[in-house]
Amino acid sequence: MPFVTxxxxxxxxxxxxxxxxxxxxxxxxxxxxxxxRVLMLEAGRQYTPAHETPMFQTPDMAPLGGAGTPDKNxxxxxxxxxxxxDVPGEPYVSVPDKWGGNFTWWRARMLGGxxxxxxxxxxxxxxxxxxxxxxxxxxxxWPIGYxxxxxxxxxxxxxxxxxxxxxxxxxxxxxxxxxLLPPPKPxxxxxxxxxxxxxxxIPVLPGRRAVLxxxxxxxxxxxxxxxxxxxxxxxxxxxxxxxxxxxxxxxCGRGCAVAANYQSTTVHLPPALATGNLDIITNAMVYEVxxxxxxxxxxxxxxxATTGRHEHATAxxxxxxxxxxxxxxxxxxxxxxxxxxxxxxxxxxxxxYVLDTVGSSVGAQIPLLENLxxxxxxxADGLQVYVPWWLYKEQLAHKLPFPRGYHIEYGGGKGMPSIxxxxxxxxxxxxxxGRKFKEDARRYYGSFVYFDGRGAMVPNDxxxxxIDPKVKDRFGIPVLRFHWQWGDYEQRQAVHMQxxxxxxxxxxGGRVQTPIITDPVKAIAPGGYMIHEVGGTIMGASAHNSVxxxxxxxxxxxxxxxxxxxxxxxxADKNPTLTIMxxxxxxxxxxxERMKRREI
Amino acid sequence: xxxxRTTIKLIIAAAAGVPALRARATYxxxxxxxxxxxxxxxxxxxxGYGPDPDLIKAYEKGAFWPLTLSAxxxxxxxxxxxxxxPADDHSPSASAVGVVDFIDEWVSAPYPQQREDRETILxxxxxxxxxxxxxxxxxxxxxxxxxxxxxxDRICNVSRAPAALQQPAQFFATYRNLTAAGFYTTLxxxxxxxxxxxxxxxxxxxxxxxxxxxLGLA
Numbered sequence: 001m002p003f004v005t006x007x008x009x010x011x012x013x014x015x016x017x018x019x020x021x022x023x024x025x026x027x028x029x030x031x032x033x034x035x036x037r038v039l040m041l042e043a044g045r046q047y048t049p050a051h052e053t054p055m056f057q058t059p060d061m062a063p064l065g066g067a068g069t070p071d072k073n074x075x076x077x078x079x080x081x082x083x084x085x086d087v088p089g090e091p092y093v094s095v096p097d098k099w100g101g102n103f104t105w106w107r108a109r110m111l112g113g114x115x116x117x118x119x120x121x122x123x124x125x126x127x128x129x130x131x132x133x134x135x136x137x138x139x140x141x142w143p144i145g146y147x148x149x150x151x152x153x154x155x156x157x158x159x160x161x162x163x164x165x166x167x168x169x170x171x172x173x174x175x176x177x178x179x180l181l182p183p184p185k186p187x188x189x190x191x192x193x194x195x196x197x198x199x200x201x202i203p204v205l206p207g208r209r210a211v212l213x214x215x216x217x218x219x220x221x222x223x224x225x226x227x228x229x230x231x232x233x234x235x236x237x238x239x240x241x242x243x244x245x246x247x248x249x250x251x252c253g254r255g256c257a258v259a260a261n262y263q264s265t266t267v268h269l270p271p272a273l274a275t276g277n278l279d280i281i282t283n284a285m286v287y288e289v290x291x292x293x294x295x296x297x298x299x300x301x302x303x304x305a306t307t308g309r310h311e312h313a314t315a316x317x318x319x320x321x322x323x324x325x326x327x328x329x330x331x332x333x334x335x336x337x338x339x340x341x342x343x344x345x346x347x348x349x350x351x352x353y354v355l356d357t358v359g360s361s362v363g364a365q366i367p368l369l370e371n372l373x374x375x376x377x378x379x380a381d382g383l384q385v386y387v388p389w390w391l392y393k394e395q396l397a398h399k400l401p402f403p404r405g406y407h408i409e410y411g412g413g414k415g416m417p418s419i420x421x422x423x424x425x426x427x428x429x430x431x432x433x434g435r436k437f438k439e440d441a442r443r444y445y446g447s448f449v450y451f452d453g454r455g456a457m458v459p460n461d462x463x464x465x466x467i468d469p470k471v472k473d474r475f476g477i478p479v480l481r482f483h484w485q486w487g488d489y490e491q492r493q494a495v496h497m498q499x500x501x502x503x504x505x506x507x508x509g510g511r512v513q514t515p516i517i518t519d520p521v522k523a524i525a526p527g528g529y530m531i532h533e534v535g536g537t538i539m540g541a542s543a544h545n546s547v548x549x550x551x552x553x554x555x556x557x558x559x560x561x562x563x564x565x566x567x568x569x570x571x572a573d574k575n576p577t578l579t580i581m582x583x584x585x586x587x588x589x590x591x592x593e594r595m596k597r598r599e600i
Numbered sequence: 601x602x603x604x605r606t607t608i609k610l611i612i613a614a615a616a617g618v619p620a621l622r623a624r625a626t627y628x629x630x631x632x633x634x635x636x637x638x639x640x641x642x643x644x645x646x647x648g649y650g651p652d653p654d655l656i657k658a659y660e661k662g663a664f665w666p667l668t669l670s671a672x673x674x675x676x677x678x679x680x681x682x683x684x685x686p687a688d689d690h691s692p693s694a695s696a697v698g699v700v701d702f703i704d705e706w707v708s709a710p711y712p713q714q715r716e717d718r719e720t721i722l723x724x725x726x727x728x729x730x731x732x733x734x735x736x737x738x739x740x741x742x743x744x745x746x747x748x749x750x751x752x753d754r755i756c757n758v759s760r761a762p763a764a765l766q767q768p769a770q771f772f773a774t775y776r777n778l779t780a781a782g783f784y785t786t787l788x789x790x791x792x793x794x795x796x797x798x799x800x801x802x803x804x805x806x807x808x809x810x811x812x813x814x815l816g817l818a
Binding site for chain 1: 648652653655656657658661663676684685686688690693698702705706709711712713714749750752756757758759773777780781782784788789790792793794795797798799800801803804805807811815817818
């Protein structure tokens with residue numbers, strides 16, 4: 001029985017993994033396929049996408065038409081359960097920034113964590129993104145480069161299935177060929193972007209998302225990923241055959257009952273469980289890494305959320321993949337005589353240099369797209385195409401007032417009408433009601449597009465987490481206190497996003513729904529909104545300036561590793577999940593080498 | 601998501617010539633209770649559906665919290681919803697596809713946004729009835745469409761409504777948002793818009809080339 005309890009767990013394990021999302025899931029997959037015995041501890045409940053995903057449910061079947069509420073922040077059908085901006089009984093503290101903004105922290109307490117609802121956008125970091133300081137003198141370089149990670153990007157793309165297109169654009173790498181699935185066909189509004197943006201010098205590429213646009217090649221991929229390991233190949237081939245290609249319907253954010261997109265619960269965990277090497281305890285809230293006598297960690301303590309009992313699990317190696325800030329919290333709460341300021345914190349940098357993604361958005365209405373004939377534009381649920389960052393040369397020449405780039409996530413089309421589709425419609429209709437309102441709805445339906453800028457953040461020392469001296473959660477565990485301050489660079493970048501959106505909308509012959517924001521403070525979304533928080537246990541070249549080394553191994557304790565976004569010393573504009581998985585795979589290979597050599 | 605709205609405390613302008621609002625009575629919600637009047641504090645004693653509801657089943661309105669609109673309020677809601685979305689050659693009216701129940705569920709919900717909207721809407725209902733009684737000594741629901749339009753034409757556009765009518769205009773905008781939300785999320789609403797998605801396809805072909813050519817995009 002792979003789902004176990006504190007009482008039924010085996011005596012000891014090779015590796016304990018805390019968390020079951022992108023980092024924890026990838027680590028469990030890589031280790032278990034190679035015969036390592038793993039115990040995974042997940043703070044939330046067991047979750048079964050095949051039975052629990054609301055595929056094809058329409059908004060009228062949900063309370064309040066599916067509206068977001070304090071219980072389900074991103075709508076009734078969002079896959080996130082027992083989570084959101086607030087988790088009952090699990091508070092956190094946020095110190096307002098100088099403009100009164102607060103960092104907000106999205107969590108999910110469920111097997112698979114946030115991978116169940118994420119946007120599936122899977123962009124590789126490019127060479128510049130690993131060596132930003134070398135390029136412009138700001139922030140930190142990673143201790144590794146693109147070439148170190150590229151083989152793992154290849155592997156992850158083959159394993160999880162990512163659609164996309166080949167490209168030769170600067171710092172926008174694709175694999176060696178054959179790692180990406182074909183991109184979906186663009187919809188009408190995509191064609192409009194492809195037609196109108198390039199004359200402005202703005203490139204448009206096929207999107208990249210972890211969605212199966214066709215069945216995975218279960219005959220050749222397992223051999224590429226697990227050479228010489230017939231059993232792993234068989235298990236993976238079986239797992240791949242159980243995944244359906246995209247049905248071209250129902251939003252990915254609900255999760256996918258047929259496993260046509262990546263979530264840890266449908267892609268990483270089933271084959272890992274099939275090996276027999278993975279045990280999972282759910283409702284296990286880990287709060288401390290415990291030290292043995294030899295300077296090594298020997299296990300973790302957790303609260304069984306269903307009984308309230310405190311439990312201890314032991315293993316040779318501890319991997320934290322609880323999410324960047326949660327893993328930092330566990331380390332900071334792991335105080336001992338040897339580590340009075342928290343485990344792995346001799347540098348004082350645990351919790352420091354938390355990063356998010358710069359976000360800014362504009363919606364627009366496009367007359368050319370009015371009164372289109374009926375079209376099924378559910379497509380791949382978005383990002384059939386996107387705009388990669390395109391002004392690297394201008395930036396290098398200091399022609400822009402901010403040093404790092406952003407990409408544009410774009411959408412439109414005749415998606416399923418929701419409760420918001422005709423909300424706040426007066427700006428177009430002049431306040432119509434009656435038959436005219438229905439005519440207006442038919443006319444404008446499908447003529448809306450939106451632009452979401454997603455930009456890089458330069459690390460700054462005003463963004464960090466620490467343990468709040470007073471507040472504890474319902475388990476009695478001290479909670480995090482967030483500090484946040486966007487820098488000038490990020491705010492200027494957000495204004496540039498707004499201005500770019502305005503130019504594109506103009507080139508489309510459209511009109512923006514809200515005025516283009518030129519106030520740098522107002523153009524940028526508050527910290528945490530993008531749910532891309534990384535850093536806090538950053539990797540680096542020396543024990544003085546980082547928490548982990550280039551293998552995501554804590555400098556202080558050789559058998560403690562971090563598998564989540566905590567190790568990012570820099571958050572490029574590329575969405576972090578794909579990189580989290582690539583680094584977790586790379587780390588797992590390293591763990592196995594060290595275990596074989598009996599070094600850990 | 602519905603647009604975020606600022607809290608509206610509806611103060612009836614003397615210029616509008618309608619009776620001043622009565623002081624609010626505290627109102628404790630009980631299942632099936634009929635509403636004593638249009639204005640009341642709403643103190644829900646129940647919780648919402650919680651952070652882990654069953655996402656598979658289809659819910660009837662009122663499945664998680666009791667509906668609270670009175671018979672008179674529902675009549676007003678129906679007449680106003682149908683004034684906004686009447687039957688036409690494409691689809692039935694809003695009330696014919698359950699929009700009144702949708703709005704009842706909305707204004708009866710225990711969440712902050714919905715409670716705020718409840719205040720906006722019930723105050724707006726009172727304003728409409730006040731206007732109707734002033735003009736024709738009838739509740740709004742009993743007026744002819746022409747008389748109803750005469751009242752609503754003044755508040756159907758926030759940016760054009762006079763200062764004294766800003767709050768009724770905000771109410772109308774909120775109510776129209778909710779009526780459209782309730783209507784276009786039904787099967788009838790989807791058909792009206794000729795939405796043809798939400799069906800499993802074996803392949804996705806994109807738009808026809810002829811259409812792209814017509815739009816100058818091919």
